[in-house]
Amino acid sequence: MEKKYLIYVACGSAAASASLARRRLIDALNARNIDAEIEIHRITELPGQIEARKPDVVIIAAGQTPASIPENILVVKGIPLMTGFGIDKLVDDMLTFLKNKEG
Amino acid sequence: MDIFSADINCCTExxxxxxxKELYKKGYVKESFIKSVIDRERTxxxxxxxxxxxxVAIPHTDIEHVIHPTIVIVKKNDQSFFTFHRLDxxxxxxxxxxxxxxVVKEPSGYVDFLADLTGLFQESEFINLLLINPANLIGAKLVEKLSKYELTYKGDLINEKP
Structure with a gap:
């Protein structure tokens, strides 16, 4: 069985922007038959949440990208998931990174 | 859900x-909404x-300040722009x-609406509509485009012209 990825989606208030990004990400992953666990967090809570569960990817839906994310975690700017433009490239690039990391 | 348009030639805040303030006068939001939406846009x-x-910009704030959900389309009518900080x-x-x-009361409804609104950005015709037309025509068009929300276009938010 393929590894189930853990993805964090973050914005300033863990509300609207991250929820929209999460919904579009789920649709894009489903279309590729990829199963992932996607959690929503506030940007300010990211350091603690990353420490707690070590996600594979952190997507910043809105707000300033924190500087303190460990290097082995992929940080993705989530603006395509907000505007709807460039979602396929974002998801394909992310999956390529994850597969290379495993291999 | 009611939808308004407004021409407001002022700076963003x-x-x-x-x-x-106009939404408060009309009973759509609590008085606390006014400060909250401005503070939220800053942070x-x-x-x-x-x-x-x-x-575009999509200012909003916490649902606790909202009484009745609504949307206001705002443009300047002198061909100039609003300055906003970037979301990303x-x-x-x-x-x-x-x-x-x-102005949304249900968080899930907010996400639905935002998904459908930004979904319209994929249509170049809709982008042109936003760029070229005054706020009132955009309001009327959204009623048609987002018909599943049963929007009612209520005209100009600010009745008194400056």
Whole structure:
């Protein structure tokens, strides 16, 4: 069985922007038959949440990208998931990174 | 859900103040909404660059300040733009053509609506509509485009012309 990825989606208030990004990400992953666990967090809570569960990817839906994310975690700017433009490239690039990391 | 349009030729915070004060007078929001939406825009800005097609902004705040959900389409009618900080890079500013002031009561409804609204950005015809037309025509068009929300266009938010 393929590894189930853990993805964090973050914005300033863990509300609207991250929820929209999460919904579009789920649709894009489903279309590729990829199963992932996607959690929503506030940007300010990211350091603690990353420490707690070590996600594979952190997507910043809105707000300033924190500087303190460990290097082995992929940080993705989530603006395509907000505007709807460039979602396929974002998801394909992310999956390529994850597969290379495993291999 | 009611939808309004407004032509407000002011800077961003003054525009938000004028629009939300009017919403308060009309009973859509609590008085606390006015300060809250302005503060929220400062801490979590909502300027959205849609590729190189158009810049919009989607100011909003917590549902506790809302009485009845509504949307206000705001434009300037002198061909100038609003200055907003970017949602994805808050240090940077963009010039925004159209503001969608979102007054939402249900968080899930908010996400649905935002998904459908930004979904319309994929249509170049809709982008042109936003760029070229005054706020009232955009309001009327949204009623048709987002018919599943049963929007009712209520006209100009600010009845008294300056």
């Amino acid at each position: 003054e525009m938000l103040q004028i629009a939300s 979590n800005p909502t300027g959205l660059q849609v590729e190189d097609l158009i810049n 890079e808050p240090d940077k500013v963009i010039l925004v053509s159209v503001v969608f002031l979102l």
